[in-house]
Each structure stands twice: as structure tokens, then as C-alpha cells.
Amino acid sequence: MEADSVTASDHGPEAGPTGPPLIELRQVTKVYGLGTAEMQALRGVDLRIGQGEFVAVMGPSGSGKSTAMNILGCLDNPTAGGYWFKGVEVGGLDRDQRALLRRHYLGFVFQGFNLLSRTTALENVELPLIYRRTPAGERHRRAREALAAVGLRGWEGHTPGELSGGQQQRVAIARALVTDPAVLLADEPTGNLDSARSREIMELLTALNRQRGITIVMITHEPDMAAYAGRVVHFLDGLVERDGQPGDTR
């Protein structure tokens, strides 16, 4: 739907669609611990991500990128500042409300795949639909479609132990996709994969972004992987240090 306009504008942050951005962080701070043990993970982050963008988040460990991702993923609340998701202030939501937000709008892909062991690929992909109470018939159909979309048609009955790392990550992506989320949050999705497998996963994510218009926010350490994104956000010491196109990184 919006995929064409997004690809045409080549993901530039200033070239994003008009109207309120999908994700907006304003002066977000996050403090862990109390008193002398206090640790400022974020010290006033401003970030806007538009519908259909593919954003890579980079930065050394301790730079606050994971904390920022947790807040974007509605897994954590900011200590101060505001987070608007689709124009809704997330900071004011309680645990269960944030869970519902995740259930309906967010998809997660992790470095360690985090599939349920001894559970078939199909059942893994069905899991988010179970929490959405999708009826069994539709659940099976959509899970099959999602697996087909990541190139795993015919592997539905295999358990994670019977799949390669790349295939496992594809199952995880299918699990994130099956609910048609507005945003897919990926935390080092290629961190456990070799370079050939990494490229395949990145191509898959790029295709999903271009063809389906799914907004993707991805943490990565590797500039090669960040190069697939339309925009790279660098974190340093709890602040956004640089925000631009992949070419700007070096």
C-alpha cells in the first residue's frame, strides 16, 4: 500500500510521509538504580520514525541503544520524557496495556531466535495468534502463509532443533510477521549467523520493508548490515550522536 511511496522516497527521514510519525520519542531519559548506584541509560533522546522506514540503530555497548529499543518495543517505560506510538502516549500505559499494544502492533525478532524448543515451526509461528484468539483454522492458514513468505514452505512440521540457524531466524521472522505488525523490532537479528546467512536475512527484511511497507527498527553492530537500512541512528552515551543515511557512517 504505502510501500511504493516509501521506496520511491528512499527512506530519507525528512522525506517521510506527512502527518504524525509512527514513533516519536521526545526528550526521553531512562535512569536505572537509585542514589549513588544511579545509572543514566538515556539522557534526553529525540527520535522520530515514520511509517515504512527501515532504521538501523548502532552504537557501542552501554550507549543506550538497547534501552531505547526496549522503550520503543513497549517493554519498558521512560523515566521522563514522552513516547508517542501512533499518536498515543505510551508512557502512561500500564503493564497489561503495553502488552496489548505489543500484541496488536509490534513484532519482535531476537538475536538468539528464542523459538520454543520441541515445538514445530508452525506452532511457533501460531503463538502470537493464540494470544490474539485467532480461530484455529485462520491461525493455521496465516501461520502457513507467514512461513511461505520467509521461504520456509514445506518446513512447517520441523522443530527448531531440525532447522539451521538461518532457518530458525526465518521462523522467528515469520512469528513476528504473522500478526501483520505496524513495526518489526529486530535486536541484532544476524548476530548468531554467518555472513551468507546474514545477507539472506537482511535481504528478506529489506524485501518485507519494501513490499509490505512494514516499518523495521533493527539494532546491529555491523556496518554491512546497517547498509541495508535506509537510515542509521548512532547512539553514544545515552544520546543520539548521528542520524543519517548509511553512507554517512564512515
Place this chain on the structure above:
Amino acid sequence: MLWNSLLLALREIRRNVLRSILTLLGVVIGVAAVIVMVTLGEGATLAVRQQIASLGDNLLIVRPGQHMGPGMSSDAPAFEMDDVQALRRDIPALAAVAPAATQSITAVAGNSNWSTSVIGVDDQYLRARSWTIAAGRSFTGSELRSGKAVCILGATVRDELFGAQDPIGQRVRLKKISCEVIGLLEAKGQSSMGSDQDDLVLIPLRTLQRRIAGNQEVRVIYLSVAKGRSPERAQADAERLLRERRHIVAGEQDNFSVRDMREIANMLTGTTRVLTMLLGAVASVSLLVGGIGIMNIMLVSVTERTREIGVRLAIGAREREVLMQFLVEAVVLSSIGGLLGILLALGASVGLAGLLKVPFVFNPRIVAIAFLFSAAVGVIFGFFPARRAARLDPIDALRHE
């Protein structure tokens, strides 16, 4: 929500078959123990009832002296045949009045001998004590009146003295007299007190009095109350009559006792019932231990599945959905354990009832209670681990190694 939790829980149980089986084993054993104990206990109670019924219906036992416990009775004169006649004449509510006197004698037949109780009786004894003749015949009136040397053997005595031979018409020596065997009693088996009821020889009372004991004493009178008549009334009437005949003045203690078998029956069944409850209580401790086992495994499982719980939370599971999943998992496990326990218990109860020779009593109530108890164990012991799972922080859970 419940259906969803059930779906998730069943998938989880299927994922870890071995762990699930080990978890529910405790409940299986607990439930089985409770049911087996209670079933056997109730079987024993029924056995006691049946034994007491076999002693005779509506039986009153009249003995001289006050019975104060096993082997302890105050000294008092025995009854006489006149007392028996008076009871027969004056109390119409009595269907049978059977006088008896007992001697311990070694019975000899051929090369065999056997120490047994020889009971002198008259023609109402069999009726009062619910004995039936298995073979041969009972005493005739003339045999009773003249004190002839004839006897009827209990099953044990017959086995000991004659083995497989037919004893009818043979002779048994009791002290100085040689009695002809005219009949055999139907076996009754062991009494509720554990004594062998078939270890006896019946001879006419007069034969015992004249030719063995050498006196006219009646040591015990069995009274059988007619159907439809009040045993309490009959007991009171008998007591009043005997007080009169034994010249006991008002205010003086009886020097005899009239006991209702039902009193003894109630006392004995009461004892076994208390014992049943005690056994059931002890067995339910094992069910408790089974519940702790479930809690233990569920806690391990929560720790082991922390990352998975993190994934579920990230995917959008709410706190109460995770709680429900683990709770339902525990309840399903314990309920399956309960069902298996019931099956095991029924098998074991039938087997043990046969082995211990008590009747098998199927009690659907205790089965239902045990099952509900097992489910409750799941709820109680599953709650703590489930809450721990539900309260995990998704970020920490996802990072958990």
C-alpha cells in the same frame, strides 16, 4: 481465555512428556493411597458388619456376673434351666431362648486329637446363633432330653479330626464319653475379633451337664428377639425377670449382664471407621507431598523457561494469561495424576481386598473427593510458580541465560 490457556498448557505438557509424567507421579501415588486406604477400610467395616450379622440377628447375650472386659467378670452364680423356662414362658418377644455351657476339651478321633470348645446346647441354639447344618442332621428331642452321646462338628474340628473323610456316623471321644457324629455345621469363617468361629463341637446341653461337667449350670443364654419386636424392650424385660428370679432388690447391682450384639457391632464398626479415617489422613499426607513435588517441578520449569516466558510477554501475553497458562498446566498435570491414581487405586484395591480377604467396596464419593483434591493440589501448589512466571520482567526474562 480458559480455552486458550488450556491449549497452551496442553502444548506445554506434550513438549515435555517425561518431565510431566515424573511431576504427576507424586499425585498418582497420593490419590491412589487415599482411595486404597479408604476403600480397604470401608471393606473392613463391611466385613465386621457381616461377621456380626452371622452371629445371629437381634441377638441378646445373657451371662452371669458383670462383664468388665476380656477375662474380667465378677463372680456370680450360673443360671439354671428354670431361668430358661421362665424366659421362654414370660417374654413372648423372644423367638428363641438358647441356654449353653462350654468346656475346653481335647477331642480325639482315631489317631487325631484337637483341643476345642465343646458347647452344650439345646434345639434353639442353631436358630439363635444363625448356624445351619451343612450335612447330617440336628439333635432330636429325645437325644436332648435323655442326654445322649451325639455331637455336631464345626468345620475346623472336622478338618482337623477327619480331614477329607466323611465323619457322619464316626465317633469322637470327649473326655470319658464317646459321641457319634450326627451332623456338620456350615463354615462361618473368622470372627471380627479374629477368632475361628468354626472351632467348636456341639453336644446336647444335658449330655455336657451330666456326663462331662457334672453340674446343672447354664453359663450363657442366647436370646433371639423376634422380627418386628423391639430388642430394647426384650432386653429390659429379660433383665427385670432375671432380677426377680435371682432375688436382687431395688438399688442392688445386677449379678448378670444382658448385652445387645448391635452394641458390640456399633462399637466395632466405629473402631474400624476411625481407623479408616486415620489411614485416609495419613495417605492424604502423601497427596500433599505430591503437591509439593508439582510445585517443585513447576518452579524449576519456570526458571528453565524464563526466556520462553520473556518471548510470550514480548509477543503480547498479559500477566494473567501467563499466570493462567502455568496454573492450568499445574491443574491439568495434577488432574491427570488424579485420574491415573484412581485407576491405579481401583486395581490395587481389588487386588488387596482379595489378598486381605475383605470385601471390595466401591465408593464413588471418595473417588470424586480424591479427584477434586488432586485438582485443588494443582491450583494451590501451581499458584506460586505461576505467579512467579507472570511477574517476570520481559526484558530480564529475554536476557536470561
